[in-house]
Amino acid sequence: xxxLAMTMAAAGLFASSAMAVxxxxxxxxxxxxxxxxxxxxxxxxxxxxAVVVGDPSKxxxxxxxxKWLPGNMSRPHFHNNDRYFIVVxxxx
Numbered sequence: 001x002x003x004l005a006m007t008m009a010a011a012g013l014f015a016s017s018a019m020a021v022x023x024x025x026x027x028x029x030x031x032x033x034x035x036x037x038x039x040x041x042x043x044x045x046x047x048x049x050a051v052v053v054g055d056p057s058k059x060x061x062x063x064x065x066x067k068w069l070p071g072n073m074s075r076p077h078f079h080n081n082d083r084y085f086i087v088v089x090x091x092x
Contacts, residue, residue, distance in 0.1 A: 038067065046072025 023030075038048040046069050054062025068074070
């Protein structure tokens with residue numbers, strides 16, 4: 001009987017967590033991959049970039065996606081502030 005009660009409780013939790021929830025668009029914004037506005041910067045035709053949050057030309061936090069086109073790469077260079085990178089797909 002104890003196992004039956006545990007199984008029913010687990011099934012209830014699973015069912016309640018599987019229900020769809022409507023997002024509050026005042027609190028959460030999102031874009032699908034098809035909605036990303038990729039742009040070619042004037043300094044490098046072999047890359048496409050999309051700013052997600054903030055402004056890279058101003059001080060402060062910003063998030064930018066970068067997509068390297070086939071046959072292109074990032075040559076050695078430096079930045080006068082810290083940058084953090086995450087490779088989502090491929091090798092860098």
